[in-house]
Amino acid sequence: MLEGLGRTQQDLLNALLHHAGGMSIDELAERLAVTRTAIRQHLAALERDGLVLRGETRPTGRRPEQLYRLTDHAKEQFPRQYQMLASVLIDEVADIIGPEALATLMRSLGRKLAQDREHQVVDEARIVQHMNQAGYEAEVFFRSADAPEIVAHNCVFHRLAEAHPVVCELDLALIGALGGAEVEHTECMVRGGHVCRFKLRPAEPEAVVDSLSN
Numbered sequence: 001m002l003e004g005l006g007r008t009q010q011d012l013l014n015a016l017l018h019h020a021g022g023m024s025i026d027e028l029a030e031r032l033a034v035t036r037t038a039i040r041q042h043l044a045a046l047e048r049d050g051l052v053l054r055g056e057t058r059p060t061g062r063r064p065e066q067l068y069r070l071t072d073h074a075k076e077q078f079p080r081q082y083q084m085l086a087s088v089l090i091d092e093v094a095d096i097i098g099p100e101a102l103a104t105l106m107r108s109l110g111r112k113l114a115q116d117r118e119h120q121v122v123d124e125a126r127i128v129q130h131m132n133q134a135g136y137e138a139e140v141f142f143r144s145a146d147a148p149e150i151v152a153h154n155c156v157f158h159r160l161a162e163a164h165p166v167v168c169e170l171d172l173a174l175i176g177a178l179g180g181a182e183v184e185h186t187e188c189m190v191r192g193g194h195v196c197r198f199k200l201r202p203a204e205p206e207a208v209v210d211s212l213s214n
């Protein structure tokens with residue numbers, strides 16, 4: 001997201017990152033070598049976008065100075081290494097419990113995520129809503145004379161799944177548990193597809209109950 005901002009706004013956010021307690025307009029103007037008016041305009045835009053908020057005021061002996069600081073959302077736009085940590089953890093768990101148990105664990109995690117979101121079976125449209133809350137950019141695609149498909153345009157675990165394809169088991173278990181069905185993964189970005197396509201295949205009644213209760 002930071003790449004979509006202008007250079008001055010990026011520099012402003014970077015300055016605030018280095019001053020967790022906040023900075024005043026005067027301090028930012030001096031740090032960035034721009035006018036106070038320009039700083040005010042940039043702060044207004046960044047506040048509107050949820051990247052900057054007003055923090056405490058600082059006494060000066062005259063009029064208190066308003067301090068500005070980064071929101072948690074803004075901090076998340078700077079580089080993070082969640083991918084590296086997750087990859088190391090998966091490698092370690094695989095070494096300890098073995099690949100088959102790891103796949104079982106991923107499916108268990110997917111079912112748990114489903115249970116946290118729904119306590120009953122839902123349709124494809126509702127599944128897509130949950131997926132989009134997590135960033136999958138999914139939609140329901142209808143083909144004539146065929147069951148609807150769930151098409152995801154963004155694989156939220158893509159880089160991790162490239163190194164550890166077993167991660168896809170989590171997606172399949174999540175979708176299957178929400179829909180109370182077996183899931184056919186007809187196209188996969190990790191396997192070279194342009195999107196990820198999922199089809200729900202109705203499961204036996206006992207399996208539906210198990211998927212939501214396990």
